[in-house]
Amino acid sequence: MSPSRPLVFAHRGGAEALPEHTLAAYVRALDEGADGVECDVRLTRDGHLVCVHDRRLNRTSNGTGLVSAKTLAELDALDYASWHPAAATEDLPVEHTRLLTLERLLDALRDRGLGVRLLIETKHPSRYGADVERRLVEMLRRYGLAEPVPDDPVRVTVMSFAALALRRIRTLAPGIPTVYLLEIPPPGVRRGRLPFGAKIAGPSIGLIRARPNLVESLRAAGHGAYVWTVNREEDVNLVLAQRVDGIITDRPGFVIDRLEKLPPV
Template sequence: MTTGYRPLVFAHRGGADALPEHTLGAYLRALEEGADGLECDVRLTRDGHLVCVHDRGLKRTSNGKGLVSRRTLAELERLDFGSWHPGYPADEELPDLSRLLTLERLLEAVLGCGRPVKLLIETKHPSVYGAEVERRLIKLLRRYGLADPKPDDPVQVTVMSFAALALRRIRAKTPAIPTVYLLELLPPGVGKGKLPFGSRIAGPGVELVRNRPGLLPAMRAAGHRTYVWTVNEPADLELVLRNRVDGVISDRPKFVLDHLARLSS
């Protein structure tokens, strides 16, 4: 690894390999282990609350059924979001590892942790609520003083999405917030370094990086930063480090941090 180069390390869904994803306990552990930042997905409940849940449905990560968008916050808070995961400690009552996490609770935890944190927030689309997802997000960020970031602010928010229109809405209302255009496939022109609606950060999946070896160099040549997800395996980590990515998003942030520490020793 080039001397002086060290990418940011983000805990994907809080570090979903070790502990139940999108739980407060997972995020706090990632911060304790030294992650530079956290990544979360947000969806709107039926009564307008932003909650940290990846899937449209509840079945995979809770003991509930149906769609997140059709439940109220009170209904979702009665569900168990942790005991399905193999990393959940048996026979212990651990609300931080089983309780639904709202974005508001995550913001409060990050602001209160006493150290710099970079928070990546992905708005999930398509959504039955459309642009309301971004409107609610902007309103919440403004309430916590995070919508107009200054360079020395300890908590820095970046908004990500696969939906270019979602990023356009963020740029229109909060132009100071950086945006990441997430990529699983390559839309026309993007492979040559073009990103939509003022985005300056590309967010390709690691499989796309493997299949398109010219993508990261093209982004760097165009002046864009790159955050790659979800980098969990040694070979993939070595690949993105060779390409000098700016951010590594991983379910295994401690694995990434330990690897970087060995390289710098």
């Protein structure tokens, strides 16, 4: 893929083909050629960072209740794969479909040794508030990833819809790039301004459709744009026309195939 092409990130590991936030999904996405992957993190009751999108367990496991009210051991006892159609057709190793902690994901990505990009979204509101970012930065420091260098085996960027979360990251680890996620733009963003030192905007594909000049305004202000969640061919075409920097998708293989069919630039 040409360097001028946008980066392709597997949303929740590539949530269409395999159960989201499972190691199986992340491995598949990287094997398909994704430049990076995206995950959401939440804190458990006993202070562990786990990769689960929803506040509640009901949709993507056989458990119920709040993620934040469970211990790591309680969460690890649940089934995170059988809800997905792929569970009936693919022979997925149990080790690749159990609860995914951020630590296990970092280990798996580091072991690949390919300079994988990892987008980590901190989920808010959370009963643990600033502890989410503090625990995250502590873990990244343990892995030597809080002060990025070009040859890191994993290159981390932190994302959030919460501007205060990005401010905490900037204070705790100013070298980590941040993405300000957008679904409804606050005042100033339409003129290209982002809060608290964020250099990359993360608008939804719906917002791009509604405000076709947004990416141009961001670019004029010196900001990049990673767009989510881009799954349809017409949306791939739209963001390519907008010359975005990153495409976050549930279908990384599909998007990569579309990009590879483009004429050289």
